[in-house]
Amino acid sequence: MELTLLGTGAPAGLPRPDCPCAACATAQGTDARAATALLVDGTLLLDLTPGAALAAARAGHTLAGVRQVLLSHPHEGPAVEVPAGLPQPGRVPDGRELALMSGHRVRALALDAPGTGYAVTAPDGQRLLYLPPGTAPAGLEEWPAEPYAMVLLDVLGRPDALARLRAVGAAGPTTDVVAVHIGHEVPPGAELRRRLAAVGARAVPDGTTLEVGAYEEVPDVPRRTLVLGGARSGKSVEAERRLEAFPDVLYVATGGVRGGDGEWAARVAAHRERRPGSWRTAETCDLVPLLKEDGPPLLIDCLSLWLTDAMDAVGAWDDAEWADGGERSLRARVRDLTEAVRQTRRTVVAVSNEVGSGIVPATASGRRYRDELGRLNAAFAAECEHVLLVVAGQALPLRG
Numbered sequence: 001m002e003l004t005l006l007g008t009g010a011p012a013g014l015p016r017p018d019c020p021c022a023a024c025a026t027a028q029g030t031d032a033r034a035a036t037a038l039l040v041d042g043t044l045l046l047d048l049t050p051g052a053a054l055a056a057a058r059a060g061h062t063l064a065g066v067r068q069v070l071l072s073h074p075h076e077g078p079a080v081e082v083p084a085g086l087p088q089p090g091r092v093p094d095g096r097e098l099a100l101m102s103g104h105r106v107r108a109l110a111l112d113a114p115g116t117g118y119a120v121t122a123p124d125g126q127r128l129l130y131l132p133p134g135t136a137p138a139g140l141e142e143w144p145a146e147p148y149a150m151v152l153l154d155v156l157g158r159p160d161a162l163a164r165l166r167a168v169g170a171a172g173p174t175t176d177v178v179a180v181h182i183g184h185e186v187p188p189g190a191e192l193r194r195r196l197a198a199v200g201a202r203a204v205p206d207g208t209t210l211e212v213g214a215y216e217e218v219p220d221v222p223r224r225t226l227v228l229g230g231a232r233s234g235k236s237v238e239a240e241r242r243l244e245a246f247p248d249v250l251y252v253a254t255g256g257v258r259g260g261d262g263e264w265a266a267r268v269a270a271h272r273e274r275r276p277g278s279w280r281t282a283e284t285c286d287l288v289p290l291l292k293e294d295g296p297p298l299l300i301d302c303l304s305l306w307l308t309d310a311m312d313a314v315g316a317w318d319d320a321e322w323a324d325g326g327e328r329s330l331r332a333r334v335r336d337l338t339e340a341v342r343q344t345r346r347t348v349v350a351v352s353n354e355v356g357s358g359i360v361p362a363t364a365s366g367r368r369y370r371d372e373l374g375r376l377n378a379a380f381a382a383e384c385e386h387v388l389l390v391v392a393g394q395a396l397p398l399r400g
Helices: 022-026 052-058 159-167 190-198 235-241 262-274 287-292 303-313 319-343 364-381
Strands: 002-007 037-040 044-046 068-070 097-099 105-109 117-121 127-130 150-153 176-179 209-211 224-229 250-253 280-283 298-301 348-353 386-391 394-399
Touching: 002 052, 037 052, 044 117, 150 159, 190 394, 224 235, 224 364, 235 298, 235 348, 235 386, 250 287, 287 298, 287 319, 303 319, 303 348, 303 364, 319 364, 348 364
Parallel strands: 044 068, 127 150, 150 176, 224 348, 224 386, 250 280, 250 298, 298 348
Antiparallel strands: 002 037, 002 209, 037 044, 097 105, 105 117, 117 127, 386 394
């Protein structure tokens, strides 16, 4: 099955008309995107957008052979003119299957927002799935467990849609996940590619023709990632973003509840509001057993609070206790943790503070904590495929 992406952008395109944002200002050349429309084997058009015929011509195709035009979502603004020779666009009712004379079969799938998802099966048996913007599958218990060869969806706007597909086996390790409906929420170019690669997806320029079922080399999702950053840098948001396209994540909160501390409770509540509802939470600093177990991905937030608990346990704040075995005990705890990270078979994303670049602490205990956190971060990072430093909300890759 041959698929040509006549457009890969959000309904308003990229750049958006009259939008002054930085993403729109830099969306030029191959980073500019028309509204998403797909041409399947020259005979099926999924979503009719302005300029579709011209886009097809630029890609070296024609719409003359199109025998079916299907719309996936309501279109805002003036009605799109149907080019001469094209059949009138329509939609397939949810749950119904349409058989085309070309041998393609198109099944309409129910979604959790206005719109229709289309599963297309080619005469050769290859299968692709296309979801409209801002939607995720509904009624997943009725979906087939066999993975699609290709899935095209709003990865950036609805990463939970990809998580749901993975949960039921509709998207597997060999599924080619292609991001469409790309808007100005993420800077184009390197940052877009980085964010998509982190969840096992990719984007292609408008006009690209893909062979469904052909092997495409997409960067493997890193198994172990450390995200560093200062206070309010966006490090926790970055860490959460890296796992929100995966089901059944275990969020490990190392800070506890701190009863009576209203400001801390507000911080915890803000983190919970951001997390997908399907994630589970464990409040513990006992990380080694979790890393040794098999299970879903772990998001550990954060190592700096784990270190505070570990230093409390060994009496690190008392000089005499520190000298009389406390330092050795802390080193052993850090070795146990990093050894567990090295051996783990789980996907792990951990967060930690980067405190070594600021003001030198005024107290000996503060300097001790700063030094030990620097050592912990270095030891943990050595066991990770990806290490990121987040500064002012911008993720800078240090490794991977």
